Amino acid sequence: MAGVDACSIAGKFQTPKQRFEVVVVGAGPAGAQAAIDAARDGKHVLLVDENPVAAGLIGLDVPLYYGGRATAAVQNRGRMLEQVFGANPLLEQAFEAGVEVLLGTCAWGAFVNGPGLNALPEPVVGLADEEKSWLCGFERLILATGARDLALSFAGWDQPGVMGANALHALLTRYEAFAGRRIVVLGSGALALSTALLALDQGIEVAAIVEVRDHAQGPAELVARVEAAGVPILTSHVASKARGGADGVETVVLVSTSDPASAPVEIACDTICQAIGLIPAVELLDVLGAKLTFDGARGGHVPALLGETGTSLPNVFVLGDCAGVAVGAAGADYALDWMRALMAAGDPSTIVCQCEEVTQAALLGVKHPAYLGPVSEGMARRDLGALSTDGPINQDQIKRLTRACMGTCQARRCREQVALMLSLSTQTPLSAIPLMGYRAPVRPLPLNVLADAEEGLEMSAGWDVWFGIPSQWIPYQDIGTDREARHVAALGGNMHL
């Protein structure tokens, strides 16, 4: 007859205390409108948005690349809540439509049964505010999680004042909490040009737009507006370094990519805004086990779409930028062009992973981290080339060996550029480098926030260090002796070592 394993996960998860027919993650235009429409359709709807993001996370460049250029205003929770509400008229409509709206609430995971997992009583999304976490059941999950910033490294990028375009948009419009006054924009596509125009509109000085290619990339109309505002567009140039002081960036040094003999240009600025690309925020989809596909024209690793909004999971849908950003036909080539030029103009000692302080040389040399001391003779012979003779390049493997992308920012600042560097250094198409997996929690949350404060007895009663198999831990020489029973009685299935 069938036995019961008291230590297995079967029956351990309680049904969630909160449940909605529709849960929408992200209250941007796409998500908020979806929530309103679902509520008007008679559905019981929850709309969560992580804004206002806690100041501590902003300091970690989570979820966007704020680059240390948020003002102290972000520490005023009440003011930020008013800002977020005031900046998004759809939120009031959502309240009126009967949507349950939770601001300052992030979705750190989402879980459905599938291959290798059958233990969930129902599909759940993991939510958290600053004090606690909880699980919320759903029938339909709509992800409108937007996009985050593509960050690329150059000497001096690891100081306050180097940031991303989406973060600048957020600080200027959603929070009104941007600390910079004079910016240089890297990139000249539609994203970069609209970012420059927004900054000008907000009274920020735009010292220059820098383009690695030989002509501005964005629509002619935007180029004309930027030029009319007197902003120079330096084409065939790339940042070689940022100089700065205690408060971060003070100048950016630009070098020509077409004329090595020409003198570097140094421009005074307090902020260097990277507006080269956006990355669809697919973290929750990967945690869910939804199928992702590489599409350079849509911003890299994006959901495999079923129709316009469906995913490979029947009850999970995507809307807005997380479904793919319109990069255009050039696709990933544009980011590769930038990365190639930055590497050529830069220095192998440049930090690539800021959290773990991994240099470009250590990454491409597949060296162990500095805290393990000098590399051995054998390690000195190892590099990316040697590793690639063993098999196709895998970013997850290189992450574990070098620690690049293993830090507290959860690789938001280095995930894509490491892939670009691996692609360029091994002549591997970017599309052939497997996605480095996203893992829950997709926001870095404290142990005491994530902790299940209302854990059920079924979980604690059946908790064992390992598998709870008493015979596993009997000392070998005692197997088959009368000491066996005594050990089983004392140890249960536990070893505790």
Add this chain to the structure above:
Amino acid sequence: MSGTNGASVVVIGGGVTGLSAAWWLARSGVSVLVLDKGIVGWEASGRNGGGASHYHSPLFHEEQRLWPQMDGLLGYSTEYRRERIIVALTPEQLAHYQYVASMHREFGYRVDDLDARQVREAVPLAGDNAIGGIHVFFGGHANPQRTVQAYAWALQDLGGRIVQHAAVTGIKVEGGRATAVSTTRGEFGLDSLVVAAGPQSGMLLAPLGVDLPLAPARAEMIVTEPAPLMAIGGVDGNGLYGRQTLRGNLAYGGGPHEWIDVDETGPKARPSTPLLRNLSRRVAELLPKAAHLRVIRSWAGVVENTPDGRPVIERLASPENVTITTMSGVGFGLSPASGHAIRDLVLDGACSFADLEKLSLKRFAGLPADWRRERGWEPAVMQAGAAETTVPVAGPNVAE
């Protein structure tokens, strides 16, 4: 050996046990080839707690003898650190740990009992809820992925070969001996074969008439951002196993496992679950001064268990040139010693340093076919209303 691609010894499985065995064989001058369906150490070998203190095993003394030497022997860092402290929060936990300590002492190893004050002195992140503990002066912990790669590189440095992304499709037997292994990347001839393929080992051996009963399961861990380094990073207790890494991160696992099925290609996915909240709770209880630390990752790994949870390390009677091994979910820490044992079995026919008789497959003779069902070790049936059974619903009726 047959086939030009082969080697004197072919090892199926580039996990920590197979790689250690291959490295030991290469140290003896044997031509050796490791086949893996994916990347070395990609399953449980590279994603476990890293503990190296297994008093219950016949390989225990060899494990303890070898670990302090491994960085030097391999030529690459494993991040090995000696000693452990086990912190008790309840009288039951303390009694349990003290019982374990008494067994260690019987083996002749030093373990000190700690009172609450001594625990807090030795473990700066512990709190007032600690009532005592034990300090183990042997054992320790290492970095799993770094150690697996160290074995792989050390093996290559000795002239051994590793072929990754080569899934084994069959073992060729002629005249009562294994002669070659067929893979998705061709056939490899051999004089001797080592099967160390984790959960897949049973399926690979079945066509040879060898019944190796294994049940695969998924287990989970979490990791925090770095904390200031404690003098002894091997700290656990409170229902957890784990360690502080040399970088400072707290990496912990424990709690319920999920029985699953895998096929010859291995796990289809390794999802982690909301269990990370229950793990977070226990880490915050164990180390209250770290409760503010942010969790930055979780992950799951798939391990296999035999019916009694004990390893099988055995050279078969037939085919007599085949040595099989499963460490039944406890393989990482014992790997320096298990590799040595396998080397001895392959080359000499017997282990030179330990008796392995009680780990023979013959203990499972007469095991009923439905042994997994008897133990409740079968995968759960998909719950009603769960994702994959949901009837497709209409998409949201909105434009972007």
